[in-house]
Amino acid sequence: MQYSQLRIGFIGAGKAASALAMALYRSGWQVSAIYSRSWNRAVDLCKSVSANLCLTTYDVLLRADVVFICIPDRFIQQVAYQLARCPSSLEGKCIVHTSGTLDIDVLEPVRASGGLIGIFHPYQTLASRDSWKLLSKSFVGIDAPDPVFQLLSDIVRSIALDFFDLRNVSRVPYHISAVMASNYLIALLLESRYLLEKAGIPQDQAYRAVISLAVGALQNASELGLENAITGPLSRGDIITLHKHLQYLENAELYKALTAYKSLGLLLLEHIKKGKGKHIPIDQLDSLLGL
Ligand SMILES: NC(=O)c1ccc[n+]([C@@H]2O[C@H](COP(=O)([O-])OP(=O)(O)OC[C@H]3O[C@@H](n4cnc5c(N)ncnc54)[C@H](OP(=O)(O)O)[C@@H]3O)[C@@H](O)[C@H]2O)c1
Structure with missing residues (x-):
């Protein structure tokens, strides 16, 4: 099938779906169908990308060739089972989820019913519809058997900077990295x-x-x-300053901030040690920050 004829649908109309649908629409892809749990967000998004509002997930399948499932991770498998029970054939339909942590296996019910499956995870924080603008400077993690991998990498090339091949990547540390950054x-x-x-x-x-x-x-x-x-008191070895910071957080009973300050300080110190840490009192800093 020519890409110009390919119809893209969405299940979910939240932050990720909105940004992705906008990016695809603006890059010339045909966004044909959107379904979400509550209608108001889906109606709004349909208007922005000239898509049809769908009342069921089956309706998205009928109106789209590639379906992005952009819903909270905990509901993805449930929707996969729902799609697998669709009365019309899944043959030739490509269903992808956008979760950072969940494996491709969560879509197994779709594959077992004849559909093609994949993962398309934007390594970017998508906070609103306008976040589509960030995608052109971002990586997207993809995982799929061929030929879906080829299709997804072509989609990435049209809307984003580059892709990670997630087929041999350990997904949990990959996603922890995204959460931290x-x-x-x-x-x-x-x-x-x-x-x-x-x-x-x-x-x-x-x-x-x-x-x-x-x-x-x-x-x-x-x-x-x-x-x-790296700048700041740790990189300079300013023990007295560090001591005052810790004392303040303790006295103000800001215990969560104190724990975070100490944990992040210890992480930073690891990197300082590897670099120009020779001239600073690493051991004293380490023991002050010790949890
Ligand atoms: N946002 C990001 O930065 C980002 C980046 C990369 C990947 N992702 C991935 O994208 C997925 C969605 O995340 P998000 O941030 O877009 O979440 P979100 O803003 O909370 O949006 C979730 C959407 O899914 C709908 N929904 C919830 N349960 C549903 C169900 N059972 N059936 C159909 N629709 C349902 C919600 O409808 P309501 O309006 O009724 O709540 C909402 O439209 C997640 O897997 C996440 O890991 C997100």
């Missing part, structure tokens, strides 16, 4: 903003200041490499 980064920024406000900086300034600092750190990391972007 995006979701947990946001957790740190939320805590940083809270601490700035607690210190007495007005709320609107606190948000802008934290964002500008984090953008600076990411810019350094991008231009100099991760190891060369």
Whole structure:
């Protein structure tokens, strides 16, 4: 089949589905069908990508050749069983999920009923429909037997930067890495903003200041490499400063922040040790941070 005739459908109309559907639509793919649990998000997305609103998952199968399942991981297998029971044939239909952690086997019911299966996991944080813009600079992890692998890699080339071949990749550490670089980064920024406000900086300034600092750190990391972007009291061996930070968090009873500060400090120290750590009191820093 010519790619120009290929119809793409979505089950789910949340953050990932919205960003992917927009990216595909804007790259000239035909987004033909969308179904989701609640209609309002699906209706909105259908309008943005000129797709048909579907009332059932079967309806998506009838109107699409490639179906992206973009729903919370815990429901994917249930939907796979549902699709496998579809009264019309799954022959030639390609069903992919977008989960970072779940294996391709979760789609086994679809494969057993004659469908083709795959994984298409954007290694990017997709927070809204506008996140489609981030995809062009992002990697996408794909896993599928041929010829679906070829199709998915062609789709990646049209909307994203490059793909990871997930066929021999250990998926759990792969996905932990994604969670740490995006979701947990946001957790740190939320805590940083809270601490700035607690210190007495007005709320609107606190948000802008934290964002500008984090953008600076990411810019350094991008231009100099991760190891060369390390700055701060640990990299200088400033024991007294570290001691004051820990004491403050303890006295303020910010125990979760204290645990995070210590854990991340220990992780950072590992990298400092490998680099120019010779001139700093590593052992003292290590024992102060010890959990
Ligand atoms: N967001 C990201 O950054 C990102 C990146 C890479 C991969 N992913 C993957 O994409 C998938 C979806 O994540 P998300 O962030 O887009 O989640 P989300 O924003 O919470 O959206 C989930 C969507 O699925 C719908 N839904 C839930 N259960 C359903 C069911 N049983 N049948 C049909 N639709 C159902 C929800 O409907 P309601 O509106 O009724 O809740 C919602 O539209 C996950 O597997 C995730 O691992 C996400």
